Amino acid sequence: MTAWFTPRLIPGIVRRESAASFSHRILPFTSRRRSAIMPAMADAKNEIQSLRDQIDEHDRRYHDFARPIISDREYDRLIDRLKQLETNHPELAAPDSPTQRVGGKPIEGFVHVTHAQPMLSIDNTYNENELREFDGRVARGLEGEPYTYVVDPKIDGVAISLRYEKSLLVFAATRGDGKVGDDVTHTIRTVKPIPLRLRGSDVPDVVEIRGEIYWPRDAFDAYNRKRESAGQPVFANPRNATTGTLKQLDASKVAGRGLSFIAHGFGQVSPVKWKSFSALLGAFKNWGVPIGEIAIAETIDEVIARVTDWDGKRHDLPYETDGMVIKVDSLHHREVLGETSKYPRWCIAYKFAAEQAESKIKRVDFQVGKSGTITPRAVLDPVQLSGTTVSHASLHNFDQVDRLDVRIGDTVIVQKAGEIIPQVVRVVTKDSPGRGERIVPPTKCPVCEGAVGKDEGGVYVRCVNPMCPAQLKERLIHFCGRNQMDIEILGEVVVEKLVDKGWLTSYADIYTLPEQRDELAEMYFEYERENAGEIKKVSVRYGEKRADKLVEGVEKSKRRPLSRVLAALNIRHVGGSSAELLAEHFGTMKKLSEASEEALQEVDGVGPEMAKSVRVFFDSEAGRSTWEALREAGVNMKQPTRASGGDGLLAGKTIVVTGTLERLGRKEIESIIKELGGKTTGSVSKKTDFVVAGDKAGSKLDKANKLSVEVIDETTFLKRIGRD
Numbered sequence: 001m002t003a004w005f006t007p008r009l010i011p012g013i014v015r016r017e018s019a020a021s022f023s024h025r026i027l028p029f030t031s032r033r034r035s036a037i038m039p040a041m042a043d044a045k046n047e048i049q050s051l052r053d054q055i056d057e058h059d060r061r062y063h064d065f066a067r068p069i070i071s072d073r074e075y076d077r078l079i080d081r082l083k084q085l086e087t088n089h090p091e092l093a094a095p096d097s098p099t100q101r102v103g104g105k106p107i108e109g110f111v112h113v114t115h116a117q118p119m120l121s122i123d124n125t126y127n128e129n130e131l132r133e134f135d136g137r138v139a140r141g142l143e144g145e146p147y148t149y150v151v152d153p154k155i156d157g158v159a160i161s162l163r164y165e166k167s168l169l170v171f172a173a174t175r176g177d178g179k180v181g182d183d184v185t186h187t188i189r190t191v192k193p194i195p196l197r198l199r200g201s202d203v204p205d206v207v208e209i210r211g212e213i214y215w216p217r218d219a220f221d222a223y224n225r226k227r228e229s230a231g232q233p234v235f236a237n238p239r240n241a242t243t244g245t246l247k248q249l250d251a252s253k254v255a256g257r258g259l260s261f262i263a264h265g266f267g268q269v270s271p272v273k274w275k276s277f278s279a280l281l282g283a284f285k286n287w288g289v290p291i292g293e294i295a296i297a298e299t300i301d302e303v304i305a306r307v308t309d310w311d312g313k314r315h316d317l318p319y320e321t322d323g324m325v326i327k328v329d330s331l332h333h334r335e336v337l338g339e340t341s342k343y344p345r346w347c348i349a350y351k352f353a354a355e356q357a358e359s360k361i362k363r364v365d366f367q368v369g370k371s372g373t374i375t376p377r378a379v380l381d382p383v384q385l386s387g388t389t390v391s392h393a394s395l396h397n398f399d400q401v402d403r404l405d406v407r408i409g410d411t412v413i414v415q416k417a418g419e420i421i422p423q424v425v426r427v428v429t430k431d432s433p434g435r436g437e438r439i440v441p442p443t444k445c446p447v448c449e450g451a452v453g454k455d456e457g458g459v460y461v462r463c464v465n466p467m468c469p470a471q472l473k474e475r476l477i478h479f480c481g482r483n484q485m486d487i488e489i490l491g492e493v494v495v496e497k498l499v500d501k502g503w504l505t506s507y508a509d510i511y512t513l514p515e516q517r518d519e520l521a522e523m524y525f526e527y528e529r530e531n532a533g534e535i536k537k538v539s540v541r542y543g544e545k546r547a548d549k550l551v552e553g554v555e556k557s558k559r560r561p562l563s564r565v566l567a568a569l570n571i572r573h574v575g576g577s578s579a580e581l582l583a584e585h586f587g588t589m590k591k592l593s594e595a596s597e598e599a600l601q602e603v604d605g606v607g608p609e610m611a612k613s614v615r616v617f618f619d620s621e622a623g624r625s626t627w628e629a630l631r632e633a634g635v636n637m638k639q640p641t642r643a644s645g646g647d648g649l650l651a652g653k654t655i656v657v658t659g660t661l662e663r664l665g666r667k668e669i670e671s672i673i674k675e676l677g678g679k680t681t682g683s684v685s686k687k688t689d690f691v692v693a694g695d696k697a698g699s700k701l702d703k704a705n706k707l708s709v710e711v712i713d714e715t716t717f718l719k720r721i722g723r724d
């Protein structure tokens with residue numbers, strides 16, 4: 001019946017651009033073929049509406065109650081009829097139609113989305129005392145005001161942010177690093193419990209609903225059984241499989257997997273009409289968004305009772321959970337409590353005790369990290385642990401191996417605490433006779449076969465060859481990372497292949513890549529498309545667009561401030577913030593390279609260990625040639641000064657940021673301005689050079705207009721600083 005029609009969805013690839021334009025990314029079907037049974041326009045409109053309502057209702061029944069009232073076949077018939085009508089009346093197609101869940105053509109790659117408000121992680125506690133301490137901090141922070149908590153299970157899924165504008169789902173993004181995530185709108189659209197349009201008249205203009213995408217146990221098992229009977233490998237871990245599923249480029253493969261969603265938070269909401277989180281959750285529910293089983297607790301004792309209760313029944317839940325989340329309910333209280341640089345102060349997770357399992361060590365292999373550390377890893381007989389199949393466990397370092405007295409063939413207890421890789425905690429067969437071989441540190445690097453050395457006083461064995469491919473790959477990936485030189489187009493897969501081909505033997509080689517642009521465009525790279533259980537390799541041509549982006553990215557990276565270059569060099573003990581301290585203090589790479597240990601320690605925040613490590617780098621032949629090669633390649637070696645006269649694009653400029661921005665968070669834009677040599681102030685005056693105004697800018701905008709201070713929008717700002 002549907003053989004003739006060809007729904008054509010435009011692939012969901014979009015440039016990094018404002019949210020508003022996302023809503024039009026999926027265009028109506030384009031087939032114009034008429035069928036004899038097609039009703040006239042007005043009738044079609046009615047029928048389409050009726051079909052959409054029916055299908056939505058069936059979706060809801062299916063997911064809320066798991067009790068469909070029609071057969072799959074009947075359901076498919078409704079969908080087919082709707083598709084047919086929409087095909088013939090493209091003007092009646094809508095982005096929130098259930099037909100849009102089916103999934104279109106595969107997209108070409110992922111686009112990054114900046115969260116309007118960062119998705120912070122949550123601090124963890126592991127026992128009752130820590131919960132009481134948290135409660136003490138909340139009580140002090142609120143200075144005697146009464147407060148209540150919302151308690152709900154912590155679902156072990158994939159955190160996602162759904163942005164609705166004027167009730168329509170405009171995009172969905174993964175958490176990413178909290179500030180910038182991947183756009184997964186194309187796959188999220190196929191997750192039926194997520195409404196494409198929020199129902200109700202009280203939906204704010206903009207609402208970001210945050211929650212967890214998870215694979216319900218039943219659906220996961222059923223999907224695995226299907227794979228098994230088709231002779232395909234099964235997925236091991238529902239959460240990893242969910243991540244893999246969301247990152248499918250081809251959304252049509254996601255539609256049948258039965259992923260689900262539960263809301264547990266929010267990002268930007270404007271206007272905000274709710275005083276408490278529980279009230280907002282109630283609104284979510286009315287709008288058709290699934291919410292979890294929550295409880296309100298008046299006291300910490302009630303919280304603890306609730307947590308204990310759930311610990312007992314967590315295995316009966318339809319999803320995996322490793323703890324509970326406790327949040328202050330009042331939105332006003334949340335504001336008062338604020339957040340640390342990492343965590344909100346009004347929220348904490350309570351982790352259930354780690355689960356343990358017994359297994360046997362088959363052998364031990366050695367892994368080499370980016371700083372050359374060689375770590376032992378136990379290869380185990382596969383064992384089930386917290387819902388996942390575990391076949392490797394960390395042994396951390398060789399001191400730990402000695403302390404535990406682990407030997408090959410031993411039966412050991414492995415444990416998984418939260419997100420961490422499972423670890424060996426104890427040997428069961430210590431006293432049994434005829435135990436296996438001891439585990440000794442390797443005498444040469446398992447990757448480059450070069451010499452190894454033990455850290456002075458440290459516990460790590462390290463490959464000391466700076467040219468070691470294992471280190472080189474990791475180092476190059478770090479160098480190109482978002483917080484370093486930010487050449488993201490040069491991802492892991494590309495770096496690895498180019499190292500293997502011998503194109504990249506040092507950081508400076510990155511700057512010769514533009515010369516090899518054409519050859520690169522023709523190259524094919526193997527990507528892994530699914531990370532759980534089944535690993536499928538896809539060969540992708542690099543292509544003209546990526547090659548151009550790479551050239552652009554490499555060129556742009558030459559202008560990064562010294563602090564980023566330093567962070568990129570991966571000098572031991574020098575992370576992002578210490579790199580900034582050093583760069584601000586010394587101003588140029590040359591001055592820094594000449595600074596004595598004493599001079600280095602004069603910098604606030606630089607201790608003897610870091611000072612020594614910096615000297616070791618600049619005194620070594622490898623270190624010196626590394627930074628000099630970068631300088632010769634044209635990489636900037638100066639830190640823009642904050643005051644006037646610096647190299648920064650915004651040097652000496654005083655800028656006011658006001659209103660809600662689409663792409664940059666407030667902290668993000670402020671740090672960009674600072675990085676480029678400008679400064680931000682809170683009020684507009686004659687000294688203000690310009691104002692960056694977002695949505696709902698208000699009084700500052702009026703003042704700027706009164707004083708004839710230049711006002712620009714976010715896009716113009718980004719263009720001006722060359723980031724658009």
Ligand SMILES: [Zn+2]
Nearest residue numbers: 445448463468
């Ligand atoms: Zn090595």
